[in-house]
Amino acid sequence: MVAPQPSSGRIAELDALRGIAVIGIVWMNVHVFALPIQAYYNPLAWGGESPLDRLVWAASFVFVEDKFRTLFAMLFGAGCLILFDRGRAASGPGKAWRAHYARMAVLFAIGLVHAILLANNDILRAYALAGLALPLLAPLSPRALVAVAIGLMALHVGAGIVTFGGGLYDWHMGRFSSDATFFMERNFGTDPAAxxxxxxxxxxTLRERVVRRVEGMPGQLSAIAASLPLNLSAIALGMAFWRGGMLAGRWRTFRLQRLAAVCALVAVPALLALAWFVAESGFPGALTGAASLVLSAPFDTLLGIAYAALAMAFFTPGGFATRRLATVGRLSLTNYLMTSVILASIFASWGFGLFGTVSRAEAFAFGFVPIMAMLAWSPTWIARFGQGPLERLWRGISGLFG
Known part of the structure; x- marks a missing residue:
């Protein structure tokens, strides 16, 4: 998802990469809509009994989970930097700052509504809050932005180790009666009551959900705050790769392929080993949670970078796949939110009510429904209107305040 832009001067490969990101997010979100939250991390919690379900979990852990969130955040950072630089060149830094903060305020409001009505794991609010730091990062060089990203990743991993350390120690020592162990099992394990x-x-019902989410707003904001270093790390990387020319399409194919290969050769073996270790250990809550949220994070980021480099290497502006995915990417905000509408219609009680009735593999298959919808409707909408309805709304409201 990227800050709204006019239709002229677009980079087709960058739009197509954004399309890949919003499609990949579906395969993360479908399990949130279809299964109890513990099952998002732990296949033994619910819907993961068969070998196929375990395979889907492993494939998602290694190749999907948080890789496309990283890619989405990188593109958000690049898009905001594009607009900030344009605004600064046109009307000076003061007005560019005001316009940027207006966009972040409107994005946060959109995300808040999205979270209350549809998606517990909405990412727009985190992006909007992380985006408050972007004007401070904008003057930095690509190298400095990469250094900031590494520092923020280290902060995320360090804080995560502190958070999960007690539960991991108890698990390692074979103690299962501490408060830390109970907390981890309730949130990431197979505790039957949880x-x-x-x-x-x-x-x-929808009304019950709205009331609960509104009342639980302070807790949500705490969770969002905890995710800011990780999201801002990816956003800073996106800014660095735009400044450095990679996301602008200025790198040679060999250089892109080399970056993708190096990142993948580091990330994939590490993620495979981590998935194997979690599975062989029996999916204890503390280890499962730590592996998903903390230990995998640096490798998730590296694989997200590899995806970006590969896409920029092989997409061509006139190719069919590039053009089709570019239309999906140009509607990234609309498509992201409409995915939640479709998945809620399938799984929520006010839709078909399939929540908790499908396996992990079946939930994954349902993810193709919004993906096919995006691929079908995006070219027609772009050809006729040029900009997505929610992109237009975001840009229009932001313009009133910026």
Missing amino acids: VSFMLERGQE
Whole structure:
């Protein structure tokens, strides 16, 4: 997702990369809509009994989970930097700052509504809050931005180790009665009472959901704050790769392929080993949570970079796949939100009510529904209107304040 831009002067490969990111997000989000939250991390919690379900978990852990969030955040950073630089050149830094902060305020409001009505794991609010730091990062060189990204990643991993350390130590020592162990099992493990509670919550009405989410806003903001170093790290990388020319399409194919290969050769073996270790250990809550949220984070980022480099290497402006994915990317905000509408219609109690009734593999298959919808409707909409409805709304409201 990227800050709204006029239709002229676009880079087709960058739009297509954004299309890949919003499609990949579907395969992350579908399990949030379809299964109790513990099952998002832990296949033994619910819907992961068969070998196929375990394979889907492993493939998602290694190749999907947080890789496309990283890619999405990188493109958000690049898009905001594009607009900030244009605004600064046209009307000076003061007005560019005001316009940027107006966009972030409107984006946060959109994300808030999205989270209350549809998606517990909305990322727009985190991007909007992380985006407050972008004008401070904008003057930095690509090398400095990469250094900032590494520092923020180290902060995320360090804080995560502190958070999960007690539970990991208890698990390692074979102690299963501490408060830390109970917390980890309730949130990332297979605790029957916790899973049953989330299954019941999945049957709540839309009105019950809205009331609960509004009342739980302080807790949501705490979770968003904890995610800011990780998201800002990816955003800073996107700014660095735009400044350095990679996302602008100025790198040679060999250089892009070399970057992708190096990142993938580091990330994939590490993620495979981590997935194997978690599975062989029996998916204990503390280890499963730490592996998903903390230990995998540097490698998730590296694989997200590899995806970006590969896409920029092989996309061609006139190619069919590039053109089709570019239309999806130009509607990235609309498509991201419409994906939640489609998935809620399938799984929520006010839709077809399939929450908790499908396996992990079946949920993954349902992810093709919004993906096919995006690929089908995006070219027609772009050809007729040139800009997505929610992109137009975001840009229009932001313009009133910026």
